Amino acid sequence: MAELRALVGVKRVIDYAVKIRVKPDKTGVVTDGVKHSMNPFCEIAVEEAVRLKEKKLVKEVIAVSCGPKQCQETLRTALAMGADRGIHVEVPESEAERLGPLQVSRVLTALAQKEKAGLVLLGKQAIDDDCNQTGQMTAAMLDWPQGTFASKLTLEGDKVTVEREIDGGLETIRLKLPAVVTADLRLNEPRYATLPNIMGTN
């Protein structure tokens, strides 16, 4: 049984199917009372981590979310999908607006070291800001190799082979663990959170 711990970042964003409306004072978009859910790429990252655990290549899946109280819903979804633990880094609503990739990657770096994670799995970008920076910054801060836009991931011993979707097509790279990998759309199809698990998280 592997000793590898996977740290998965999950972000709470406005649901992908919602029609976005700009606030009347034009300072942002309406978020009050609007349906939120886990960022689709984060879902794919969680799914991949859980699959690795099911294959007994990963020992523990730890989900992390930074933000106000409602992030706990997102963490519950991750737990219901099969994550073992959820860590909520609470940031009050007033300051949450200023949370960006730089701040989140600092948090993930600290947690990866504290939890002795060997693999950090993130979504390639969030659908609200489309920054596509957190994974890369986290890898730089940890001084770990990175495999971004992963459409295929294979763990073999202390190495991970990542097939990446790039402009010219597909690129395959091999990284030595510990490493940061960001998930792209075709990495997998996330499972539905099933009731017994959902009940367990309440």
Place this chain on the structure above:
Amino acid sequence: MLTCDRYPVRRLPFAEVSEEDLAFFERIIPGRVSTDPCELKLGNVDWLKMVRGCSKVLLRPKTTEEVSQILRYCNKRNLAVNPQGGNTGMVGGSVPVFDEIILSTALMNQVISFDTMAGILVCQAGCILEQLNQYVEERDFIMPLDLGAKGSCHIGGNVATNAGGLRFLRYGSLHGTVLGLEVVLADGLVLDCLTSLRKDNTGYDLKQLFIGSEGTLGVITAVSILCPRKPKAVNLAFLGCPGFAEVLKTFSTCKGMLGEILSAYEFMDNKCMQLVENHLRLSNPVKENPFYVLIETSGSNAGHDEEKLTNFLEQVMSSGLVTDGTVATDNTKIKMLWALRERITEALSRDGYVYKYDISLPMEKLYDIVLDIRSRLGQSAKSVVGYGHLGDGNLHLNVTANSYSSSLLKAIEPYVYEWTARHHGSISAEHGLGFKKKDFIGYSKTQEAILLMQQIKGTLDPKGILNPYKTLPSSSS
């Protein structure tokens, strides 16, 4: 294969369309008279590809006045007319049997008004249901009905067939939600009952006659309908049940614990799941079970609804009524779960030739008929499935085979209808009678009732030009 070749039906002595007729129509609706064989081909065949007419003329009026002039002329000339909406009907009622003129509402697609205070929508009969839903959703309302055909069906057709659908459990029948109608009668007379009032007890409620009349008493040209407010919180639970008894007990528990927030209760058997998995590549979100139940809640307060739903789910899971399930709160997942139920019809079409039955039965007996038919047909059928609006006591029983077979048909009919009649059920819960089921009306209605219906038809359409060969058995039989 033409309907008239497959089924024993003789053309009634209507006139045949002549060059003068075409010229007249061209004067009334210039550029919208079609005799193009390709366009006619689509209009002559129903969605299920079970019936095929041989009409040579397709008319596309834009206004009620045009419909009125067309019908007045056809009545005088004794030309048969087939009103056609989205052509998504399940009983062969929307396409010609012979060469009836197709009167399409496709271009009567304007919204006339929407009262945002009362939620009353007034629109022409050719508006597509899904588009109407989008229109009122932008104004914070929803249509009171929803069905799998929403992307193609017209509201006029929905009203003419008294369509049921997935929201029936919560919002009720079109007989309740339709406030007014504008109908053109067989002789061209425009009957304006298009009021937008909730309450109006002044005389006989004529619009009720036309709702569900399947285009045989008049052509609906405009509809006034009451729309409910868009729910702020919608949740969908997809559950697996070990047996039909558990499906029923879950429904009972559901009504007790979810009560007023329940908006849909649908069920499907495992064979349905296999069909959508195989033919449409959809994936089962839960463990394999003999039955699956879809429960939708709609309410105005997310927290309140989630709490009720969580309590309900805890109850049914701990008591073993439900062995597995998943819950969706966001739109994308909700649509994906609904697709498993809404696209069964599509998967069945891909499985082969479909024998389709839509019956109302007492709830405890609802699935017995599926088991009975399955064992009765044995190997001669490819798939025998049951699914439907359990909450309304409405079963969709479907049998598929590789191709049409009259011997298989004989094994199913009239056995299915006799079974239904024995339990005082309806041989057509929501699909209507159309062409396919008109001769079986006797299984669910008395002779006196049928006679009165024929008298009413005779009064409103003495020449019988509106949608002939359908809905009622001919007076002589």
